[in-house]
Amino acid sequence: xxxxxxxxxxxxxxxxxxxxxxxxxxxxxxxxxxxxxxxxxxxxxxxxxxxxxxxxxxxxxxxxxxxxxxxxxxxxxxxxxxxxxxxxxxxxxxxxxxxxxxxxxxxxxxxxxxxxx
Amino acid sequence: xxxxxxxxxxxxxxxxxxxxxxxxxxxxxxxxxxxxxxxxxxxxxxxxxxxxxxxxxxxxxxxxxxxxxxxxxxxxxxxxxxxxxxxxxxxxxxxxxxxxxxxxxxx
Numbered sequence: 469x470x471x472x473x474x475x476x477x478x479x480x481x482x483x484x485x486x487x488x489x490x491x492x493x494x495x496x497x498x499x500x501x502x503x504x505x506x507x508x509x510x511x512x513x514x515x516x517x518x519x520x521x522x523x524x525x526x527x528x529x530x531x532x533x534x535x536x537x538x539x540x541x542x543x544x545x546x547x548x549x550x551x552x553x554x555x556x557x558x559x560x561x562x563x564x565x566x567x568x569x570x571x572x573x574x575x576x577x578x579x580x581x582x583x584x585x
Numbered sequence: 586x587x588x589x590x591x592x593x594x595x596x597x598x599x600x601x602x603x604x605x606x607x608x609x610x611x612x613x614x615x616x617x618x619x620x621x622x623x624x625x626x627x628x629x630x631x632x633x634x635x636x637x638x639x640x641x642x643x644x645x646x647x648x649x650x651x652x653x654x655x656x657x658x659x660x661x662x663x664x665x666x667x668x669x670x671x672x673x674x675x676x677x678x679x680x681x682x683x684x685x686x687x688x689x690x691x692x
Contacts, residue, residue: 515629570640571674571676573634575629577628
């Protein structure tokens with residue numbers, strides 16, 4: 469059974485780069501059937517789709533974040549990474565990684581990132 | 586971007602009641618619509634995919650319908666464990682977009 473686990477610093481200073489990793493266990497990332505997705509949720513708010521990457525390294529980012537986002541995939545480590553640059557307090561959120569197959573059918577538990585000096 | 590509008594934003598119903606949430610897209614998305622359940626402090630869980638297909642392990646009291654721009658999500662008989670926020674999501678276009686959520690509470 470595939471499981472996802474996000475990891476990374478819980479606090480980032482304004483103007484710095486947020487870096488998170490999603491580790492996939494219990495399954496392979498090599499299938500091109502799946503898109504490895506990042507989603508965030510601001511405190512008390514709804515879900516915001518950040519973007520996805522799939523095993524060939526092709527990415528699509530939400531235009532609202534495109535200038536600051538990058539994603540990468542390391543299949544040797546079964547990991548997907550998210551970088552968000554020039555963060556502000558508005559980037560404080562719970563960040564989820566999820567697998568898009570038939571729907572977003574597998575999710576990590578989420579990791580809280582607070583942007584604060 | 587395709588905008589997804591859910592209605593209502595919140596509702597309160599009794600155990601055993603039939604509950605329906607609607608979701609409207611700003612353009613035709615065929616049946617490329619999923620529904621998720623999110624309980625407090627937890628990650629969302631896929632409930633319905635392709636507008637009307639029950640995800641694995643989801644009880645049969647949940648159902649979805651619709652196509653084009655108008656969709657609905659129904660709980661036939663509300664149970665205490667169904668208390669959550671429900672989101673629709675379109676995957677016809679990029680970027681994927683979610684509705685704003687419907688919070689379901691017990692009366």
